[in-house]
Ligand SMILES: Nc1ncnc2c1ncn2[C@@H]1O[C@H](COP(=O)(O)OP(=O)(O)O)[C@@H](O)[C@H]1O
């Protein structure tokens with residue numbers, strides 16, 4: 001359903017600072033795939049997600065989402081089909097707006113906007129229902145500005161917003177990395193629940209190998225702008241952290257990458 005063919009992206013092209021961030025990446029994603037993505041710092045993971053979301057134009061290659069060739073679509077148009085959650089909890093919600101205003105905004109994704117973000121009482125009921133699933137008590141705080149919430153609360157809200165209108169694809173870029181372990185665990189549980197209950201197709205970057213193994217049905221590893229490992233199904237279920245470490249260390253042997261780069 002998602003077909004990514006031979007995409008390349010270099011930053012500062014032609015300059016001495018040129019970085020080849022993606023060097024010919026191919027990935028066929030099936031409907032309902034939940035793919036975890038690992039790789040050392042600077043391997044190209046975020047660039048890959050950003051290329052799909054249209055944050056910049058790619059140098060070559062094609063991106064097909066269902067039957068739409070979105071390769072040349074602007075980011076805002078792709079945003080109608082793609083939900084995103086970033087590492088920084090401050091990015092996903094608008095601090096100056098209330099919880100219900102944020103949710104109302106998310107509800108308009110991909111739809112023609114009406115006048116303003118008026119919140120109707122029937123919307124309010126549905127917001128309360130969705131928020132109560134989070135078990136954070138936010139359903140009783142609809143008129144509170146999100147700027148007053150904790151990072152974990154904001155990230156939970158962002159997860160709801162990113163999936164409020166069912167996205168064709170959900171992109172998660174280290175979306176628990178900035179949270180304490182307990183809160184991060186809560187967001188991960190929520191992620192698994194939302195992806196499963198809505199049968200979403202999702203790509204999740206994580207630097208945590210246990211998470212990468214335990215979540216999703218497929219795991220890919222990036223290294224120097226390429227996919228160097230792609231493990232699915234039964235093989236993924238049997239995967240151990242040591243297997244991934246071994247692969248990392250093989251790559252290190254090949255290219256002299258430092259330990260610090262590998263493990264963060
Ligand atoms: N906007 C940018 N301008 C210049 N270089 C960039 C930009 N974004 C990413 N890079 C570089 O591209 C490479 C891949 O980065 P990134 O995709 O962020 O890696 P990862 O998410 O795997 O840590 C890195 O060398 C990074 O410094």
Ligand SMILES: [Mg+2]
Pocket residue numbers: 045046047
């Ligand atoms: Mg990154």
